Amino acid sequence: MPWEREQMAERAAQELEDGTYVNLGIGIPTLVANYIGDKDITLQSENGMLGMGPFPYEGEEDPDLINAGKQTITELDRTVYFDSATSFAMIRGGKIACAILGAMEVAENGDLANWMIPGKLVKGMGGAMDLVAGVQKVVVVMDHQNKKGDSKLLKECSLPLTGTGVVNRIITNLGVLDVVEGGLKIVETAPGVTEDQIREATEATVVN
Amino acid sequence: MQKIYDDADAALDGLLKNDMLIASGGFGLCGIPELLLAAIERSKVTGLTFASNNAGVDDFGIGILLASKQVKKMMSSYVGENAEFMRQFLENELEVEFNPQGTLAERMRAGGAGIAGFYTKTGVGTQIAEGKETKEFDGETYVLERGIKADLAIVKAWKADETGNLVFRKTARNFNVPAAMCGKTCVVEVEEIVPTGSLDPDHIHLPGVFVHRLIKGTHEKRIEKTTTRKKEDA
Numbered sequence: 160m161p162w163e164r165e166q167m168a169e170r171a172a173q174e175l176e177d178g179t180y181v182n183l184g185i186g187i188p189t190l191v192a193n194y195i196g197d198k199d200i201t202l203q204s205e206n207g208m209l210g211m212g213p214f215p216y217e218g219e220e221d222p223d224l225i226n227a228g229k230q231t232i233t234e235l236d237r238t239v240y241f242d243s244a245t246s247f248a249m250i251r252g253g254k255i256a257c258a259i260l261g262a263m264e265v266a267e268n269g270d271l272a273n274w275m276i277p278g279k280l281v282k283g284m285g286g287a288m289d290l291v292a293g294v295q296k297v298v299v300v301m302d303h304q305n306k307k308g309d310s311k312l313l314k315e316c317s318l319p320l321t322g323t324g325v326v327n328r329i330i331t332n333l334g335v336l337d338v339v340e341g342g343l344k345i346v347e348t349a350p351g352v353t354e355d356q357i358r359e360a361t362e363a364t365v366v367n
Numbered sequence: 368m369q370k371i372y373d374d375a376d377a378a379l380d381g382l383l384k385n386d387m388l389i390a391s392g393g394f395g396l397c398g399i400p401e402l403l404l405a406a407i408e409r410s411k412v413t414g415l416t417f418a419s420n421n422a423g424v425d426d427f428g429i430g431i432l433l434a435s436k437q438v439k440k441m442m443s444s445y446v447g448e449n450a451e452f453m454r455q456f457l458e459n460e461l462e463v464e465f466n467p468q469g470t471l472a473e474r475m476r477a478g479g480a481g482i483a484g485f486y487t488k489t490g491v492g493t494q495i496a497e498g499k500e501t502k503e504f505d506g507e508t509y510v511l512e513r514g515i516k517a518d519l520a521i522v523k524a525w526k527a528d529e530t531g532n533l534v535f536r537k538t539a540r541n542f543n544v545p546a547a548m549c550g551k552t553c554v555v556e557v558e559e560i561v562p563t564g565s566l567d568p569d570h571i572h573l574p575g576v577f578v579h580r581l582i583k584g585t586h587e588k589r590i591e592k593t594t595t596r597k598k599e600d601a
Binding site: 204205206207215216217218221224225226228231234240241242243244247250270280281282285286287292293321322323 | 395420444446448465492493525535536537538588589592
């Protein structure tokens with residue numbers, strides 16, 4: 160059984176090391192916050208906050224307190240606020256240990272495409288290019304194939320890039336792969352999924 | 368040092384010109400200078416370029432200036448939440464220069480700090496770096512980005528003292544600090560002006576040296592996406 164969204168998020172949460180500062184992207188990455196458990200993790204929101212808390216109770220929303228997805232959130236005891244230039248100083252400066260992001264395509268050399276499809280509506284890259292250029296470890300959470308069954312793990316990205324050689328680990332519905340010398344290496348399979356099934360579903364070079 | 372004006376129209380008097388570059392604070396609708404944006408709409412100046420992370424929604428924030436066709440160009444990182452924006456963009460009525468969010472913030476900060484340009488790893492090898500100078504430092508490639516010097520900065524803060532020292536509230540600080548710094552003139556709207564001396568000098572977020580004109584007003588502070596949890600989830 161391939162992993163569902165929640166299970167991918169739960170698996171991605173294992174990537175977070177105790178005592179670190181982490182940035183979670185929009186979509187499945189946001190769900191990772193639900194699976195941090197007992198680990199001491201401080202979530203960064205690139206609009207200017209460390210120590211992001213859960214959604215507020217109904218009626219307690221504060222228009223001055225949102226996350227990078229523009230959702231209303233809450234603060235914690237450890238919370239600190241800062242301006243956007245300071246926020247990206249800590250991102251670009253390598254102070255954030257890990258970013259978990261979504262992707263449209265990943266290439267076997269770690270290239271990432273997740274911000275635009277030519278000819279379609281372009282909304283912008285937000286903070287994604289800064290995050291992948293600066294954080295210590297980039298984990299991508301994505302479906303292994305598109306709706307037509309084509310691999311999204313490619314020899315080369317076809318879409319405009321967000322960053323070159325930036326992805327360290329990929330968590331898909333089929334398993335976990337690392338970007339290594341020469342291609343992608345399978346490090347884990349979803350329950351009931353075989354390594355052969357992953358190889359078949361992957362256009363990128365899979366090394367042993 | 369008289370920085371306090373009666374209202375947004377008075378504070379912008381003599382500062383607005385067609386085809387000018389305006390840096391605006393805010394992230395989404397959080398911490399946007401909503402009163403000054405409304406006054407710019409009333410002024411009817413056109414051909415504006417905005418350095419602003421986002422472009423508001425259809426009827427709020429910079430969105431009202433898109434609806435009135437006063438904006439020529441946006442320098443932004445993410446612009447998805449606005450139907451009229453998308454229509455003008457797709458029909459080539461509006462020019463958009465996408466900037467990575469951290470690059471946009473640093474371009475403003477640098478422009479205001481007397482730094483003409485800086486090298487960053489952000490965007491290297493992507494279309495953002497096309498046509499820009501690159502340079503190797505310590506074996507890694509960096510791309511040159513220019514500082515932004517805006518003709519006018521419009522900013523929203525929480526509190527000011529009478530000399531323009533500013534305090535922001537929670538995540539409404541965002542781009543307001545770098546935007547304020549990069550404006551040749553910086554106009555700020557706040558929720559409260561307190562007597563000089565009543566703010567703790569150690570707790571001021573932006574020194575008044577960056578602030579030229581100041582107004583107090585009543586803010587709608589619209590929420591873009593309300594997300595909540597139920598009490599029983601706790």
